Amino acid sequence: MLIVCPSCASRYELDAAKLGPDGRKVRCASCQTLWHVMPEAFPDAPTAEETQALLNEELAQAAAIEAEVSAVAAEKGDDIEIDAAPAPAPRKQGTGRSGRKPSLKGAKTRLAGAAIPAMLGLAGFALLGLLVWQRERAVRSAPQLASVFEAVGLPVNVRGLKLGAIESGLIEDSGGRFLVVEGDVTNIARVNTAVPPIEVSVKDGAGQTLYSWKTDPPRAELEPSELMRFRARLAAPPATGQTVLVRFAASGAVGAAGTH
Secondary structure, eight states: OEEEOTTTOOEEEOOGGGSOTTOEEEEOTTTOOEEEEOOOOOOOOOOHHHHHHHHHHHHHHHHHHHHHHHHHHHHTGGGGGGGGSOOOOOOOTTTOSOSSOOOSHHHHHHHHHHHHHHHHHHHHHHHHHHHHHTHHHHHHHOTTHHHHHHHTTOOOOSSOEEEEEEEEEEEEETTEEEEEEEEEEEEOSSSOEEOOOEEEEEEOTTSOEEEEEEEOOSOSEEOTTOEEEEEEEEESOOTTOOEEEEEEOOSSSOOOEEEO
16 A cells, blocks of 8 residues: 655555554654554455465366367367268259258358367466466566566566665765765565665666666665665766666566666
């Protein structure tokens, strides 16, 4: 759920399930204001047993459709030979009738052949819907699917951490010229989550990386729904730098990134 600081209007995302029925007190990372947040009325997330039961039901339905398709194909198998029958004899002049009655078996075969692809298509749609619904589990098993889901507007955050409120600026003091980058790290998972190093890259107007470095987060682990502020500083930044990309250092899992 989204909450807004009543003092400075900073916005944060919290897991409503962690607030409890009576809510809890939270503190703004920007102005340190403390206020009480009540949970919104959201339906409970399905348990692991419920998720597995629904998965088994979907797979059983797909297997039933496949069995029905096989049964239809086996039942109509003898009708296929009708297409090889001799052509009807030429119509006699003046009789007004064909020399042979039209066969309906060929039409039945064509209808059965059209039904099979339709049923297979329905089974494919059912499996695709299941894959989208369980996309987080799918990305954990096959990380290369993360880019596919992101391309269709369904990004998956397997790491359980989110970067936000990214700010960057140049400052000068007696020590020289510095690039300062700040931002928030929020744990959106339901369990304590380790925070990896944060990677900051400076890019030029064409998107080429001019300089990149890593900085350790203030804390190595966050509790569910907990937020912390990080700060990174680079001395003598590239003069042609135009944008800053902030992301978690690669560790084999899908992470989040922010630009400024």
